[in-house]
Amino acid sequence: MSIELKDVNHIANLARIDISPAEAQAALAQLTNIFALIEEMQTVDTTGVEPMSHGIEVNQRLREDRVTETDQREANQASAPQVEAGLYLVPKVIE
């Protein structure tokens, strides 16, 4: 599969990362190489093979429904860029 400049810009938008035209151009070249590497996967027939998501074959452990966390707002917000009245501030969200 070949990737084009418009794809690079589209993905960068999906990933919410600004890239300049120059960066997009450079990324295109590098990504093209990387995708050539990835194409090797298609040389193996995987019909009937179950996908594997973890090395371990275990099921999800269930936690008892209990409140175990107390109010740690001050500690948790110590690294916040902008906070007011306990709320995180961001540019206005338009629906």
Add this chain to the structure above:
Amino acid sequence: MAGRKDWEVVIGLETHTQLTTASKIFSGASTAFGAAPNTQASVVDLALPGVLPVLNKGAVDCAIKFGLAVGSHIAEKSIFARKNYFYPDLPKGYQISQFEIPVVQGGSLTIQVGSGQEAVSKTVRLTRAHLEEDAGKSLHEDFAGMSGIDLNRAGTPLLEIVSEPDMRSSAEAVAYAKSLHSLVMWLGICDGNMQEGSFRCDANVSVRKKGATEYGTRREIKNLNSFRFLEKAIETEIDWQIETLEDGGKIRQATVLYDPDKNETREMRSKEDAMDYRYFPDPDLLPLAVSAEMVAAIRASMPELPEAMCARFMAQYGLSAYDAGVLTGSHALADYFSATLAAGAADAKTAANWILGDLSGRLNEADIGAAAAPVTPALLAGLIKRIADGTLSSKLAKEVFAAMWAGEGDADRIIEAKGLRQISDSGAIEKIVDEVLAANPKSVEEFRAGREKAFNALVGQVMKASKGKANPAQVNDILKRKLG
């Protein structure tokens, strides 16, 4: 309103129900409503670097309960998936949900559309129900061009219930929503508080020419949190779609919001921004295994379901479908009815009438639930007993009920205090009848002349003279006898 006779409406509902667990679905923070901003958002809910989700058993139990109640298949293994998108109230930049393999698959809900004797039964199929986490909240006021983000709600467990597009009118959609609302509260898995956002509906609406087999393009109306808005939004959307199509336009798939002030639906996101959620199984979570034992344990702990209880009330007590249906509409009301019978009310139909009539009327007026009624099941049973044993006439019973509601004591006390004991002593009644006959010769003459109405007038006089306490049946008999 656009002419609809050539068009068929197709509606499917997606309902987000907040589950009544104490803690969040993936963290141990509290889910209690109304706390100060970000005081119930743990490091996991805030998506700080390095945190991980762990699944709450309570949320799984709620999902299983729901699945059993709607006759669905409970998946032995289901998978949590990440739904990736950026929004300030979504701390991780993805929502943990279930995509390809949800925990509840299929099922159905039978609803009553219309009321009273005209009610029609309809079965709405469910596609699935899955577990996911709720997002936080954005507050738009007071921050000088900025929004304030509160993540207390982030991580609250949701059960998203998806129906098949089986509904054909806004009435059906509302009936379905109300039925679902009732059910989740009945099961105790959701508190149903729509103002607080516990129960939110998205309606997928499309139209097609009658007889067409293909579905039309649908638009999704998001976040309707009242039955009234649900109805109005659907209606306005139907009108708009039909008008658009009849004018030769095309419907473009979109997500819309309902504006209640303007009573219109308005596009939220344009086609270009159509979200690519890049779903993939969440590698921080393992497959959810639900064993037969787990399901059996939940089944054993479940209350009798409204449908079963309704059928039982009809069979056991001879109640009409409608009456049984209303009584089993809420757990509280059904419990009240059962308690009234248990407290000694011998006639179920009488009990049902009082509950569906006087009691419900006052409950609605006072905006309280059956459990909070000043007239308890025991008090009502006592009242019904006194009617049954002839102490109290049905007419005066209403007065006694009102007094009980006002806290004046039990039936016996009130009857005594107000001197409302029914007069059943034939001698006493005869005396009163004689007095009335003597005092109303004109009515006697008219009756003898063949006017039936005169008889009722005389009965009325006897009741008046006895202050309503004379046993009406006996009054009838004695009057008839004396008039010959």
Add this chain to the structure above:
Amino acid sequence: MQNASLKQLSAALAAKQISSVELTRLFLDRIKALNGDLNAFITVDEGFSLAQAKAADARLAAGTADPLTGIPIAHKDIFVTRGMRTTCASKMLENYVSPYDAHVIEQFSAAGTVTLGKTNMDEFAMGSSNETSYFGKVKNPWAREAVPGGSSGGAAASLAARMAPAATGTDTGGSIRQPAALCGVSGLKPTYGTVSRFGMIAFASSLDQGGPMAKSAEDLGLLLNVMTGFDPRDSTSLERDKEDYTRDLDRPLQGLRIGLPKEHFGEGLGADVAKAIEAALTEFKKLGAIIVDISLPNGRLSVPAYYVIAPAEASSNLSRFDGVRYGHRAPEYGDLMDMYKKSRAQGFGAEVKRRILIGTYVLSHGYYDAYYLKAQKLRRLIAQDFKAAFEQCDLILGPTSPSVAFDIGAKAADPVQMYLNDIYTIAANLAGLPAMSIPCGFGNHGRPVGLHIVGNYFTEARMLGAAHQYQQATDWHTHQPQGI
């Protein structure tokens, strides 16, 4: 003292030959002398460390010490620590201080060790040369113009330069083992699920594992005893009985079956590395091991599969870095979208952005089946290869890296060249198997060569035993760079 093993240090502390404060000061002084050049540490806080050392001394005096109490440990700057920033070598987290400690940090704290500092690494653990750190490259103590390997380059360099007696690292595709090999030290990645990932900033969730790095297999065993253990906050953490990873150190190797994958000794492997590996195998034969030829036919797909799965998971894991609740927020921006895009563009380095783009792409609409799903299927084939191989052998040996440490900048231009460094190490991450690297000689330019050992699930003790026996019969692991 700086060359002493952990066992020796522990004995010295117990015998009061040295105090924890003195020992910690010793290493802090070495850091002061060498870090300006080598750049192995991002953060050092003498006051913080010495306070912990003091507390350790109190425990030693009270006789309540654990085996590693009082010993300073260098932690990879990916484990969150209260009281000391955690940067993940990124501008995104340049000033981030976590309100909670990683599980691994809590374990070391409970054991009474001292946090010596946070070591440098490739940004967000993405890299094999420690050239992508926002805080500058790390130099290989063996050759200042060479890379130390990555992503745990700082940890490996700190050990080689005797700036720390022990260190923690993380390994997603070889990030403990490869830098260990390039710096002539020992490092182990345990079976997936053995070390809790809570508080270990996530790169690729299904592949990441934290593990120990030190100068010998025996030291690794002692560190592993502290690092492992069930953590209920990590859903992928396994509930297992506690084990002593040093229990098999003295077990003889007679009859040990060593598998050699024929695919690992062909094209791409440097002749100098091959020579050192052959010599190591000869030693193992002398110790009584039997060499068995095995095949891992799908191993060649491990690099492409990894470079789909890891970036995919990473792209999602890194979405939380959006400038809203912590981390870098652009100093100037317009609307919300602008804030996201600028904050992330400024906060992330080039390699991180590249991997986010790859990951976003392979998960995007239409590509999921061909890429992510395909890679997960290949993963299963790779795991099955190992399963078959382990029926014929107990351990699989080979080279850790195809070459010795390359020069700084030599592979920076073409990412694919960099990715191919991981060719021998990645498969163990995909399968979740334990794997380690120990020094086994020198190659071109006198730079160290590492021997790679892969074991079956949960056989760390056996692996450490084999490595220990080898390290008793040879002295490669005692070599240190000149002039250090």
